[in-house]
Amino acid sequence: MKKGYAVFSAVLLCFTLLHAQCPKFSFFEDFTQAGCSPCALGNSFFEPNILAPNPVKVRMVSFHCYWPGTDPMHANNPTGNDNRTFFYNINAIPQMRLCGIKKVTDPAFFSQLDVDNTWNEGSPIKITVTQVDNGNNRDATVTVQTIGAVPAGTFRLFCAVIQHDTTFTSPPGQNGETYFPDVFREMLPGDNGMAITIPSTGNSATFGPFNFSEDQAFWVNPNKIEVVAFIQNTVTKEIIQCGSTMDPPVNEMMTQVNPDFINSPANTAQTFSFTSGNSGSGSEQFNYTLTSNAPSGWSSDFSVNSITYATTTTLTIPSGTVYPVSIHVTPNANPGVGKYTLTMTSVTNPTAPPMFVNVYVMSGVTDLVVNNSNTILDQSIPGDANNWSSVYTNGLANAGCTTYGNLDDQHILVHAFQNYMMSGVRNIYFNVGYTYISLPYWSDSLLLPQLTTFLNGGGRLFMSGQQVAYFMDGPFATNAARTFMNDMMGTHYTQW
Numbered sequence: 431m432k433k434g435y436a437v438f439s440a441v442l443l444c445f446t447l448l449h450a451q452c453p454k455f456s457f458f459e460d461f462t463q464a465g466c467s468p469c470a471l472g473n474s475f476f477e478p479n480i481l482a483p484n485p486v487k488v489r490m491v492s493f494h495c496y497w498p499g500t501d502p503m504h505a506n507n508p509t510g511n512d513n514r515t516f517f518y519n520i521n522a523i524p525q526m527r528l529c530g531i532k533k534v535t536d537p538a539f540f541s542q543l544d545v546d547n548t549w550n551e552g553s554p555i556k557i558t559v560t561q562v563d564n565g566n567n568r569d570a571t572v573t574v575q576t577i578g579a580v581p582a583g584t585f586r587l588f589c590a591v592i593q594h595d596t597t598f599t600s601p602p603g604q605n606g607e608t609y610f611p612d613v614f615r616e617m618l619p620g621d622n623g624m625a626i627t628i629p630s631t632g633n634s635a636t637f638g639p640f641n642f643s644e645d646q647a648f649w650v651n652p653n654k655i656e657v658v659a660f661i662q663n664t665v666t667k668e669i670i671q672c673g674s675t676m677d678p679p680v681n682e683m684m685t686q687v688n689p690d691f692i693n694s695p696a697n698t699a700q701t702f703s704f705t706s707g708n709s710g711s712g713s714e715q716f717n718y719t720l721t722s723n724a725p726s727g728w729s730s731d732f733s734v735n736s737i738t739y740a741t742t743t744t745l746t747i748p749s750g751t752v753y754p755v756s757i758h759v760t761p762n763a764n765p766g767v768g769k770y771t772l773t774m775t776s777v778t779n780p781t782a783p784p785m786f787v788n789v790y791v792m793s794g795v796t797d798l799v800v801n802n803s804n805t806i807l808d809q810s811i812p813g814d815a816n817n818w819s820s821v822y823t824n825g826l827a828n829a830g831c832t833t834y835g836n837l838d839d840q841h842i843l844v845h846a847f848q849n850y851m852m853s854g855v856r857n858i859y860f861n862v863g864y865t866y867i868s869l870p871y872w873s874d875s876l877l878l879p880q881l882t883t884f885l886n887g888g889g890r891l892f893m894s895g896q897q898v899a900y901f902m903d904g905p906f907a908t909n910a911a912r913t914f915m916n917d918m919m920g921t922h923y924t925q926w
Contacts, residue, residue, distance in 0.1 A: 454671060455673070456489070458489070460612075480545060487548075499604040510615075530667045530669040539804070557575075557672060558575070559589075567642065567643050577632075585662065586623040586625055591618060625664075683707045683752065684705070693854070702787075705754055713749060717775045718742060718745065724768030729760045729762075765793060766792075792835055796833040805866055840874065848880070860894070861895070865895065870902060870910070885918050
C-alpha cells in the first residue's frame with residue numbers, strides 16, 4: 431500500500447530568507463548494468479574518487495538497465511528501472527547524470543570540483559527524509575522546507591528506495607563487478623513520483639508517509655535500506671535538491687556571489703556582498719575563516735552582520751536567521767589574480783561539510799594563465815591541470831613578463847567574460863594538460879563564443895594539452911567546437 435498527503439506549516443524567521451541558500455547535494459543517477467564492461471571501468475574510477483570521499487555531499491541512485499547482459503538487480507524491478515531509463519531516453523551506457531542535467535557523462539569524468547561547486551551553489555529548498563521500520567514494511571516521510579526564492583517551474587517529488595550497499599560473493603553479471611552501491615529498488619509513491627507545489631518562502635510541507643514492503647526475497651540485505659528523495663523540474667529535468675535518510679544535520683547557509691570576479695585598478699577597494707545563516711531549528715555555532723593566495727601586499731578582511739573580522743571568527747546564529755556578509759579586497763601595485771575563500775563550518779554539527787564562497791580579484795594583468803579544472807584522464811594522477819600551471823608562470827617570469835596572473839578554474843573565465851572584466855588582458859594561456867577538456871559540451875561550451883569574441887577583438891590564445899584536437903575536432907566534437915578549432919585556431923583533427 432502507498433499513500434501520500436501534504437501538511438503545510440509556517441516557519442518563523444528572524445530575517446528575510448529571500449536570497450538564502452542551503453547546501454545542494456550532488457545527486458547522481460548512475461545508469462549501469464552488471465553485464466556492461468565499460469560500466470565496471472567507469473564505476474572503478476567514480477566510487478573511490480567521488481562516492482567514497484563524500485559520504486555526506488554525494489547521494490546516488492543506481493538504475494540497472496536491461497542490456498547488454500545479465501543483471502538480477504534489473505530483474506528485481508524491471509518496470510521501475512526501465513521507466514527512469516526511458517525518462518532520459520538513454521540508449522548507451524554507462525551514463526552518469528548530475529542533478530538531472532547539470533552534467534552528463536561517463537562516471538570516470540566527474541571530479542571533486544563538480545561536487546564542491548554543486549554543494550556551494552546551494553538550493554532554495556531543504557529536504558529531510560525519515561523512515562519508520564514497522565517490521566515487514568516501512569514508512570518514509572519527506573519534509574520540504576523553502577528558505578529562498580524557488581525558480582519558476584512545475585515540479586515532481588520522487589522517493590527512491592535503495593539498498594545502500596549490495597555485495598555479491600561472485601559476479602552476478604558478465605563484467606566482473608561484485609560490489610554495487612545505492613541500488614534502486616522502488617520508486618515512491620509510484621514510478622512517476624508525485625506532482626507537488628513547493629511551499630512559499632519561509633514555509634514547509636510534509637509528504638507521506640509512503641509505505642513500502644520489506645520483502646526478504648526482494649532485498650539482498652534489508653538492514654541497508656535507505657530512501658533518497660529528490661525534486662525535479664518536469665520541463666527542464668533539472669533536479670533542484672535531494673535529501674535522504676542518511677543525512678546528518680546540515681544547517682549552514684551561504685549565497686553565492688555575482689559577480690564573483692572583479693578586474694580592479696590598483697589601490698581600489700572592492701566588496702563582494704552575499705548572505706549567510708542558519709536554517710536549523712535551534713541556535714548553532716559556526717566558524718568563519720578567510721583564506722587567499724593573493725599577490726604580496728594585497729589587503730583583505732570580511733564582515734558578518736556588519737562586524738568586521740581579519741581572518742576568522744566564531745559566531746552563534748539563532749534559528750532561521752540570515753546575516754549580510756561581505757568580503758573586502760584592496761589590491762596594491764603588484765599585478766596578479768587573488769582568490770579569496772570564506773569558509774563556514776558548523777561547530778555544533780561537525781559532521782556537516784563546510785560551505786564556502788570563492789571570489790576573485792584581478793589587477794594589472796596582461797597575460798592570464800587559465801587552468802582546466804576537469805578531471806585528469808589518467809585517474810592514477812590526483813589533481814587537475816593546476817598541477818602544471820607553474821610551467822606557464824615560470825616561463826612568463828623568465829621571459830621578463832611582470833604582468834601575469836594565474837586563474838585556477840576555466841569556469842571562472844566564463845564569468846569574467848560575461849561580466850566584462852577582461853579589460854587589459856591581451857594573451858590567454860589555456861592550460862589543459864592531461865585533463866578531460868569539455869569545451870565542446872556541458873557548461874564549458876559557453877567559453878567558445880567568449881573566446882571567439884576575444885580573438886576577433888585582437889586577443890591571443892595559446893591552448894596546450896593532451897588530446898585537445900581529439901575532443902574539440904574529433905569524434906566527440908560538436909559543430910560549434912569544430913568551427914572554433916577550424917576557423918579560429920586554424921587546426922584540424924586527422925586521426926587518432
